[in-house]
Amino acid sequence: MGYACPVCGAEQADAAHLANHLAITASLGREDHREWLEEHAPDWGDCSPEELGERVSPHAPEVETPDFESASHGHDHGRPDGLEEGIAQQSRQPGRGSLTAEAEDVLQEARELTKQMQETGGADDDTEGSGAESAHDDTEDNGTEDADDTAERGNENA
Structure with missing residues (x-):
C-alpha cells in the first residue's frame, strides 16, 4: 500500500x-x-x-x-542504477549521434567563420590597442582631459 x-x-x-x-x-x-x-x-x-x-x-x-x-524495491537510494549505461544506450539509438546533411553544413560554415575570425583576430586587436593609446595621448600631463576632447569623443560610458 x-x-x-x-x-x-x-x-x-x-x-x-x-x-x-x-x-x-x-x-x-x-x-x-x-x-x-x-x-x-x-x-x-x-x-x-x-x-x-x-x-x-x-x-x-x-x-x-x-x-x-x-526488499530494495528496484533501486538503491542515493545512486541511480546504471545511469552511465542508460546514457550510452540512448546514444546508440537511431537518430542519436548522427547529423543530418543540413546540420553538417551548418557546422562546416561555423568552422570556416571561426577560422576566419581567428585569422583576422590579431589585426582587430592591434586596432583596439591603438585606439586606447590615442585616448591616452589626449590627456594632459596631470592626467586630466580637456573638456573639448571629451565632447569630441562623446561619453564612452554611455
Whole structure:
C-alpha cells in the first residue's frame, strides 16, 4: 500500500518516498508543498525520511501500488542504477549521434567563420590597442582631459 501526495496527488510507494517527494518538491520552490509541510510538520527540515514519513502519511490518502519484487524495491537510494549505461544506450539509438546533411553544413560554415575570425583576430586587436593609446595621448600631463576632447569623443560610458 502506497500513498498519494496530499498536495498534488503523485503516487508514492511508501511513507518514506512520500516524505522525500514532499521535502524535495518543497525545497525546489513549490510553495504549495512547502506550505503543506509547514502546517503538518513544522520541523520537516530536521526529520529523516522515515520520521517525516511517519508524520505525513496519516494525512495522505492510501493508494494501491504494484508489489515490488525485492526488499530494495528496484533501486538503491542515493545512486541511480546504471545511469552511465542508460546514457550510452540512448546514444546508440537511431537518430542519436548522427547529423543530418543540413546540420553538417551548418557546422562546416561555423568552422570556416571561426577560422576566419581567428585569422583576422590579431589585426582587430592591434586596432583596439591603438585606439586606447590615442585616448591616452589626449590627456594632459596631470592626467586630466580637456573638456573639448571629451565632447569630441562623446561619453564612452554611455
